[in-house]
Amino acid sequence: MKYKLIPLAFLLLRSFGCNEHPFTDYRPLEQSGMWSSSVQELKKLNTSDTEVEQLAKMKQAGISDDTCVAVIADARNHQHPFASADSAMGLMHAGYNESIILEMTKVDQLDKLNGDAVMLRLVGLSDAAVDTILRKRMKGQRTLSSGEIGRLKNTGLTESQIMERINRGMTDAEADKEAAVREATRNHANTGFQRVRGRRHY
Incomplete structure (x- = not known):
């Protein structure tokens, strides 16, 4: 009987492939409220158990089915698993909408840009300034780091003055x-003092 099992195992490997996940448990997504049609899309994308856990976290944070499916599709396009739920949720908690998450996953920079985006x-x-800076970064264009932007702002520069410096490539x-x-x-100005003259008594 052993000689019959070997071809069967071979066929299973050929059918599913080494990187495929035919036995993924999608119940956490169903329990999180994801529509069955979205689950079917994820099955077509060969989503792993680990990725299901990531998506379940995103669903619990209020991220839509469409975005969950899209981030997996983008990960497939970039040939790596999706493991950036925390970055996506961080952006949402900072007040960003889902479109910026998708823009970042499309260029495979969600984990890279998440921290700086929150700092901005x-x-x-x-919103307009943040949007301009992030789009420059996603295109690989030079911008100032959030730390230097904050430092310049603290010295009294206005937003328009800071953006002018960014646009000229500082x-x-x-x-x-x-x-x-x-x-x-500023510090020198704050350390100055004026001599107070008292009234002369006669």
Whole structure:
């Protein structure tokens, strides 16, 4: 009987492949409220148990079925498993919408840009400025780091002045020098004192 089992095992391997997951448990997604049609799409994308866990976390955070399916599809296009649920949820908690998550997964930069994107929100830039900076980064264009942006802002530069520097290609090193000069000037001004003359008594 052994000679009959070998061809059967061979056929199973050929049918499913080494990287396929025919026995994935999709129940966590169904329990999270995902529509059966979305689950079927994920089955077509050969979603693994680990990825199901990632998507279940995203669903619990309120992320839509469509986005869950899309991030798996993007991961397949980039030939790696999806393991960025925490990054996606971090963006949502910072006030971003799902479209920015999808833009980042499409260029395979969700984990790379997530932290800086959250920091840009904390710096207090407008939505338009944040959007411009993130799109530059997704295109591989140079921008200032969120740390240098925050530092320049703290020295008194307005958002428009900061964006003007970003658009002309200022580097972090250049921003560091300008911030240092502005900080030194501010600190020097704050350490000045005026001599108070008392009334002369006769």
